Amino acid sequence: MSIKLTVNGATRELDIDPQMPLLWAIRDHLQLTGTKFGCGMALCGACTVHLEGQATRSCVTPVAAAQGKQITTIEGLSTAAGRAVQGAWIGLDVPQCGYCQSGQVMSAAALLAGNPKPSDTDIDAAMAGNICRCATYVRIRSAIHQAAATLAAGTPAAR
């Protein structure tokens, strides 16, 4: 069946099962591999993308439900918050194995877009859906605070 997806501003028509999770359409059919598979049950957050700006678990979102909506993946993340988050991630050497970090970055960017100065408690609440088995959590907290400070200063870091 024909499904129209608008990913990172470009619209593509795919002949796929409407029930296929957005994650596999993005990865296997659009070859955008920055978004990761971790659990398939919206339990780990590795597959996080933005759907109309909202952090969304693509592994449980059928493509039929994403039609006609603006989908942003890590490859297309270009908001001020996104750039600030990635700048802080690199500056603080947050990643270890790095596999979950696309999802972490997408969740953090969505958090900052809605809450430009989150507390540790806000961060815990917004990021608890993203598992990192390397437990980079201490640096994730620091990086989100740093990104918030960067945004407040009005100078989004180059990534």
Next chain:
Amino acid sequence: MYFRHIENAASATAVPTSELTRRQFLKLTTLAGSGLSLGIVLPGCGTGPGGAGSAGAASGPLAMPFLRIAPDNTVTVISKHLEAGQGVWTGLPAIVAEELDASWDQMRVESAPAKVPMYQNLAFVPLGAHAQLTGGSTAVANSWQQLREAGATARAMLVAAAARQWNVAAGEITVSDGMVAHAGAGRKATFGELAGSAAKQPVPTEVKLKDPAAFRIVGREKLPRLDARAKSTGTQQFAIDVMLPGMMTAVVMRPPRFGAKVSSFDAAKAKAVPGVIDVVQIPRGVAVVGRDMWSAKKGREVLVVTWDESGAEKRGTAELMKEYRALARGKEAVTVVQVGDAEAALAHAQKRVEGEFEFPYLAHAPMEPLTAVCRLSAEKCEIWAGCQFQTLDQANAAAAVGLKPEQVTINTLAAGGTFGRRANPESDYISEVASIAKATGGKYPVRLIWTREDDITGGRYRPLNYHRISASVGKDGKVAFRQRIVGQSILIGTPFEAILVKNGVDPTAAGGSAAEQYDLADAHVSWSRPTVGVPVLWWRSVENTHMAFSKEVMIDELAHAVGQDPVAFRLALLGKHPRHIGALKLAAEKAGWGSPFSKEKGRGRGVAVHESFGSVVAQVAEVTVKGDKITVDRVVCAVDCGIAVTPDIVKAQMQSGIGYGLSAALYGKITLSDGHVDQTNFHQYQVLRINEMPRAIEVYIVPSTNAPSGVGEPGTPPIAPAVANAVRAATGIRLHTLPFDLAAAHRA
């Protein structure tokens, strides 16, 4: 024993290694002119954060086994080790850059191909193993001397080339921050400009290594990770991201119980699912191949397989633990350590403490589920995976497809975590993908993906363990220890048995006891090995995950029993362990151990210290207990890992080890009922999330001039006992069963 003192093993091989390096180096530099590159060349499939493994310009590189200097002035370090988050893609380049006097900005990294002896892990050579593998926290330790020599050799050749070009004495040339210069002649050149002529210089037979006092990259407080950018922007390539033309995706239906085999299968319904291409039997189950992951998965859902469960493990973990308790009270055991007379000392003790400890099976659950890609032709098999045991993976893939190991190319990609899971003697997931390629006749490249359910239920767990301990303090103040460990062997029955199992003792099952880590006059440690059909494996820090726990909890309880301070009590038992003392004192000092702790209800502070993989780590944990909930507020960690090559990564690894260990202490548990694994995904196999990561983790590095030792694993063992000791201090409750269950403890 085992890897506890790996730095000695590595330095003992320094001389033959450099001989080897030189010989192969000669061979390779000759080949380099003919365009041969050591890198993995796969268009669009760069293996390192630097992007595609490029062969450099048509002429002019200086190519060596462990580094390549290209005319574009980049220095690419060839990593024989897997990057799985532990930071070797930064640590190994740092060692080379130091001796080369390179600028950090010009450093790149890529994975080495599978090749022994060139890329063997030197830590295992004294044990008689010649294998390329990453494990036992040995990457930096075994590469230290080798890469220093590699960097210094390349530097000498750049200098020789400059001396010849400028017609000056080599001794007058300086190299600094990636620039070769001669002040008198007013000449300078980049590495890239000199690389081509450097390749034509004779290889020095001896190189002088730097005085560590002159290090400027090694030990630099903040040396940026070479992979941070790729991993923050979604561009780092993992095995799951490999896209080859015409590639299909496979999932495998595996036995519902460990040890069951395929009896028959009916593929009709699976083949009717749109997108399903093939359904084939392989030695480990039945594979469904589809044009994408979704169709393969949908196909598997309707695949009908009948299993022969006659040889399957049908016991549950409750039943197993009951058997383990009985085994702990039986005579069947091998002695691991015996000193003095533990029986007599226990019989005449001033204070005696008894302890029984239970540890569950644990899944590694790396964030990237096991994935591998295989492309097979009549003469060649290519594998792409986050390979941890390249030599074994190559041999196992070869066996699966009926080729010779040298016909198998291993492309090692960054792994999305491993924690030991990708290092298994059977190369399970790699054998599977090779078997699928074979069964489908190599018609198309195939990518095998394990789902999270496959991962959690797939076995190769940290073994279920039971410890029974009697410990005492005598009237003379001496401590005695008697310990029985009951747990499966990881090594027996694998190729590692011959090199690591001595006198029937598997050090990965029963090493690191109090008898090894404290000065005990009387100790007897023994191990009983049950035979269970659940496959087991090393899990970040291996035996230390349980051995450190029972040891540090019992020592703490002994201190408590005789009314002594836990730190002072330990220090008195560590006279022959100066590095334990150093780490313990540093952690205690930074934690403010000398000052009274909060008297608030439910708050407690605990300590633990443990040596593993040549490094000693001490941790002080501060907790708050409210009802049945334990919150870890602060952890102060001190580590002695010899010279800290990349201090910020050492700190990151301590933070990581603490989080990983805390995850197991609070949640980690795989159980079986009638041989079926009860947990399937993260809702049942819970792991630590950000809201439970301690808000404050402070890491301090003990200054040292010793050669580097590991940091990937040693951060994990002390955290669970430090927290348990803190909870006892706060509540009086003795936590001896993992994961911690305060509700159960309150009921008891």
